[in-house]
Amino acid sequence: KINATELGSDAIKFEISNIKEGDKLKHGISTTFNVTISYNGEIVDDPNLKDNELQIDITYIQDLKEQEQKEPNIIPTRLSQKILYDNEEKADTNINFGVISSDTNGKGLYYTNTNTQDNRVTYYFRGDVKNNYVYFGGYYWRIVRINEDGSIRLIYQGNTIDATGTSATIGYSPFNTKKDDNAYVGYMYGEAGSSSYEETHANVHNSDIKIFLEEWYKNNLLDFATYIADAGFCNDRSLDLKNGNGINKSNTSYLARLRNTEDNLKPIFNCPNPKNDLFTVSNEKGNKALTYPIGLITVDEVRYAGAIYNKDQSNKSFYLSNYNRFWTMSPSNFNFYDNSARMMGVEDGHLWEHVLIWEFISVVPVINLIPTVEITSITQDGTINNPYIVKS
Secondary structure, eight states: OEEEEEEEOTTEEEEEESOOTTOOOOTTOOOOOEEEEEEOTTOOSOOSOOOEEEEEEEOOOOOSSSOOOOOTTOOOOBHHHHHHHHSOOEEOTTOOTTSOOOTTSOOEEEEEOTTSGGGOOEEEEESSOSOOEEEETTEEEEEEEEOTTSOEEEEEEESSOOTTOTTOOSOEEOSOSOOSSGGGGSSEEOOTTOSSHHHHTOSOEEOHHHHHHHHHHHHHTGGGGGGBOOOOEEOOOOBOTTSOOSOTTOOEEBHHHHHHHSTTSOOOSSOSSHHHHEEOSSOTTSOOOOSSSOBOOOHHHHHHHTOOSOTTSOOOSSTTTTSOSEEEEEEEEEETTTTEEEEEEEETTEEEEEEETTOOEEOOOEEEEOTTOBBSOTTOOSBTTBOEEBOO
């Protein structure tokens, strides 16, 4: 919807061209419109009003019914567009997230604008997909999703392409060696023993895993920094208000745990408290607390990918299921009885809710590529033997 309101002299007129109500913009495409200012020749008397002001309001609505139209004779070289070209993206409205991914419960590329950043569309891979491999910066990665801003989120696969996933770690680290306070569920954390949630979960001190990841980035990806986006990583410390207040060693459960251990609740892509919990370098949407744009996957993203919470059932039906047990960025709880903070992790293909924060388990980095990165050949299809190779 376009509303153009003029306030002032009739002698000055405005004309808007190249845009009209009902126009549609495809994903990743921009448009421009023109405003022509001229004198109204029909005004012959000197008007009392000498100025005119134009106010333009444009309302746009995401159309989820119309998917990308793929031109049969034009194969894109931009990675985000090639992903859409190579896949038949589907709405996720019929997926049951309380059941593991399968051929009948989500396998392939899906899209949603529910529980996303600013209700914008994100495209994500789910299930045992075989065509989300990327080679970038001297390493292999798997595509998690095309973020709401068009950047591409990748999770580390290894320095060799390994279908078993066992090489998918840069090493082993605790999330935090300190464990005896609610504060330590933070990628960065505040002061232990504080009497307020804000002081406890402030971003003052670096966690051990943040130090570990940023050191690896500095040593391995710094030369490729211009291709890496500052899209952010969510360390969602919002509380399950029925279970604790998050301060001073109190029994506390965090919402990321609740959302992903209750089968009737859906995961989310958005970060509920971005100004504190969305870790960015300089992106104004987040907390600007990072030194380098590297982080971990969230437990919600793992659940979208196909995992469920069921420690008695191995799940080999999604593309991360063969990874060694590894950290997510999502807090689980603080347990007063053993005086220990815990994080959410992934083990044997299922969500793992009680990872003691001081355990040494796999660290699997996540980065985001800028929306404009291109691949080196249009023949690449993202499969294990023909991965997308980012042009750098």
